[in-house]
Amino acid sequence: MEVRAQLSMVLNLDKCIGCHACSVACKNMWTNRKGAEYMWWNNVETKPGTGYPSSWEDQNKYNGGWEKTASGMKLKMGGQAKLFSRIFYNPDQPVMKNYYEPWTYQFENLINAPDGDVLPTARAVSQITGEFMDIKKGPNWDDDLSGSDLYAVNDPNLTQEEQQMIRDFETVFMFHLPRLCNHCLNPACAASCPSGAIYKRGEDGIVLVNQEKCKSWRYCVTACPYKKVYYNWNTQKSEKCIMCFPRIENGEPTLCAQSCPGKIRSLGVLLYDLDALTEAMTADEKDLVEAFRSCVLDPKDPMVKKAAAENGITAEWIKAAENSVIYSYVKELGIALPLHPEFRTFPSFFYVPPLSPVVRSSETHSGIPELKDLKIPARLLADKFTAGNVAEIERVLKKLLDIRRYKRALMLKDEHEARKTAAESLLSAEQMEKAYRLFTQATMKERMLIPMSSRGEDGDPYEKQGCTGFGIQGKKGWRK
Amino acid sequence: MLDTLLLVVIPYICIAVMLTGIFMNMFSSKLRISAPATGFFENKTQLWSSVLWHYGILTVLTGHVLGAVFPGFVKSLSGSYKAMTILETLALAAGLSALTGVAVFIFRRVAEKTVSANSRPADYAVLLVLGVQIVLGLTIALKYRWGISWYASNLSGYLHDIFTLNPSAAKAAGMPPLVMAHIVGGFVLLAILPFTRLMHLLYVPVGYLFRKPQILLYYDKDK
Numbered sequence A: 001m002e003v004r005a006q007l008s009m010v011l012n013l014d015k016c017i018g019c020h021a022c023s024v025a026c027k028n029m030w031t032n033r034k035g036a037e038y039m040w041w042n043n044v045e046t047k048p049g050t051g052y053p054s055s056w057e058d059q060n061k062y063n064g065g066w067e068k069t070a071s072g073m074k075l076k077m078g079g080q081a082k083l084f085s086r087i088f089y090n091p092d093q094p095v096m097k098n099y100y101e102p103w104t105y106q107f108e109n110l111i112n113a114p115d116g117d118v119l120p121t122a123r124a125v126s127q128i129t130g131e132f133m134d135i136k137k138g139p140n141w142d143d144d145l146s147g148s149d150l151y152a153v154n155d156p157n158l159t160q161e162e163q164q165m166i167r168d169f170e171t172v173f174m175f176h177l178p179r180l181c182n183h184c185l186n187p188a189c190a191a192s193c194p195s196g197a198i199y200k201r202g203e204d205g206i207v208l209v210n211q212e213k214c215k216s217w218r219y220c221v222t223a224c225p226y227k228k229v230y231y232n233w234n235t236q237k238s239e240k241c242i243m244c245f246p247r248i249e250n251g252e253p254t255l256c257a258q259s260c261p262g263k264i265r266s267l268g269v270l271l272y273d274l275d276a277l278t279e280a281m282t283a284d285e286k287d288l289v290e291a292f293r294s295c296v297l298d299p300k301d302p303m304v305k306k307a308a309a310e311n312g313i314t315a316e317w318i319k320a321a322e323n324s325v326i327y328s329y330v331k332e333l334g335i336a337l338p339l340h341p342e343f344r345t346f347p348s349f350f351y352v353p354p355l356s357p358v359v360r361s362s363e364t365h366s367g368i369p370e371l372k373d374l375k376i377p378a379r380l381l382a383d384k385f386t387a388g389n390v391a392e393i394e395r396v397l398k399k400l401l402d403i404r405r406y407k408r409a410l411m412l413k414d415e416h417e418a419r420k421t422a423a424e425s426l427l428s429a430e431q432m433e434k435a436y437r438l439f440t441q442a443t444m445k446e447r448m449l450i451p452m453s454s455r456g457e458d459g460d461p462y463e464k465q466g467c468t469g470f471g472i473q474g475k476k477g478w479r480k
Numbered sequence B: 001m002l003d004t005l006l007l008v009v010i011p012y013i014c015i016a017v018m019l020t021g022i023f024m025n026m027f028s029s030k031l032r033i034s035a036p037a038t039g040f041f042e043n044k045t046q047l048w049s050s051v052l053w054h055y056g057i058l059t060v061l062t063g064h065v066l067g068a069v070f071p072g073f074v075k076s077l078s079g080s081y082k083a084m085t086i087l088e089t090l091a092l093a094a095g096l097s098a099l100t101g102v103a104v105f106i107f108r109r110v111a112e113k114t115v116s117a118n119s120r121p122a123d124y125a126v127l128l129v130l131g132v133q134i135v136l137g138l139t140i141a142l143k144y145r146w147g148i149s150w151y152a153s154n155l156s157g158y159l160h161d162i163f164t165l166n167p168s169a170a171k172a173a174g175m176p177p178l179v180m181a182h183i184v185g186g187f188v189l190l191a192i193l194p195f196t197r198l199m200h201l202l203y204v205p206v207g208y209l210f211r212k213p214q215i216l217l218y219y220d221k222d223k
Helices: A021-030 A078-083 A108-112 A160-167 A189-190 A219-224 A274-280 A285-295 A302-310 A315-323 A325-333 A378-385 A390-413 A415-422 A427-441 B002-028 B050-069 B071-077 B081-111 B121-143 B146-162 B177-195 B197-203
Strands: A004-012 A043-047 A066-069 A072-075 A102-103 A124-126 A175-179 A196-202 A208-209 A229-232 A236-242 A263-272 A349-352
Touching: A004 A302, A004 B002, A021 A043, A072 A189, A072 A196, A189 A196, A189 A219, A196 B177, A208 A236, A219 A229, A219 A236, A236 A390, A263 A274, A263 A315, A263 A325, A263 B050, A274 A285, A285 A390, A302 A315, A302 B177, A325 A349, A325 A427, A390 A415, A390 A427, A415 A427, B002 B177, B050 B071, B050 B081, B071 B081, B071 B146, B081 B121, B081 B146, B121 B177, B121 B197
Parallel strands: A004 A349
Antiparallel strands: A004 A263, A043 A175, A066 A072, A102 A124, A196 A208, A229 A236
């Protein structure tokens, strides 16, 4: 057993209202620089939809992530030899039009325009070429447009019938999916980097790009199946979510987590077994979620604690892991799932899948609905969170419904119904109480347990705002 | 006198500039060093620019290096009509491929607005010097049939003298202006290397073939 610690996040999609507070907080702090305008280290997508960059989930198009082979695993974009041969031109690489062309407006025109009969206008100007442009696409162009023919039906996860269902207005459904770098346990970006610039921090598992080592080969952009490494066209280096490490190191939550009005995010330390992970990597697709769970270690187990201490994990971190809610979500309750586990990068961020309104035909139903009445098809969620394993996602959704059924029965003082639910459920009564508490009442301190790191004070993060990249010594490039 | 200027003074100035530039880059401005990619804006034409250019120029450069390092071997080949035909054809094809590449490069940089808006004068300059150098090389190959054997017998000696700090213009003196221009052009390329995108030449990621897929770093190095 080789224990590693990982700072991990759980996002409860049931509570996400798609307000973009996380994206805006992140944008203002980290990517408001030239060359980074188009980057959204954190973005919120409406699903079904094509997302940002367009169709990022379609690995037949982008060739991101890992692939299981007869002898183990290799990057879907190719082995080392193939990557090397493509160093002059990589057709899988996303280009600007897959994201969008960043723009600003001629705001000064509103003030400086001479007196006249018509109102002054502020035309859109490209931030790349400086010329006037017609805006055709933006970072959230399909926000809340899940009924649309243009966006929703082009979601790569939908079958023909489901596309038809979406065209049919009465069955329109949607949910919001906040996405950021998953700080994977087996990062494809790091494996693909020719310069070896991308590394995982041993203490907390944060994945970072060394800006000095980066030589802009941009393989990471292709290799990351979540498209969460971005190429800064101005500094000509790759950048990605840094998990707000200047804050994390000082025991503060990330900005996206702190700014969330829905309180959907929890942060904490997760302990996992590297040896088990090595085995889990090549599990069959339908077993991936279960294999992943088997790598997660119980931080209260004395054996695990001992092994962790032997591996150099500090007492403070082990204690934080013990009290962290991540373990409860992922393994104890088993309701948080990785996004697209079939990419085999083993994300360290997990999602509680969303419930949804009931379909019209069952609207006479009273109380908590059955699984089959939910508008979002289980298969769609299975494609996103369990590598297509419908039985697994149904188990999780059923648990989520059980929690509500149980609490409803208690509120209505229906002891019999409560006992019956608890007996039939995969969760015990105590576990359902715990989940209920986590969902509704857990305070910021409970949800986000971040131990101080050995790095201690790393300076005031506000001083670094607007700087080129992070943790950089030496001078900026020629480009401004 | 002119020969000494072109074949001794200018080369050494160029090499000095290159070494100073590389030294400065490595120690003072690490961030400056990148393969400044524009493929983010547009990558459709890269098949015809980047790929043709790089494979073409790599072949040509390999030829130049082999000729300079193993002159005896190349000279022994020049006795065989067949070997020379193959060698000349290969070199010419690679040269034409590089020429096409550089032409598409220049066209793209000018015509593609997103690219030209983010280009420095140095980006154009380097393409121009490379273009001129390729055209000179191709013209020499087509015009002077003694090119390869002369390169092996005389120029390799001259280059050897330059790099062993025992310079003498004698071995390459009296050549036609085209050849002189090609030699000087080569040294000019060395001089501008650290100040342009050519700097990426020093960072061919060979280590990639030998490293593990995950790099794990600890803050406390004792671990």
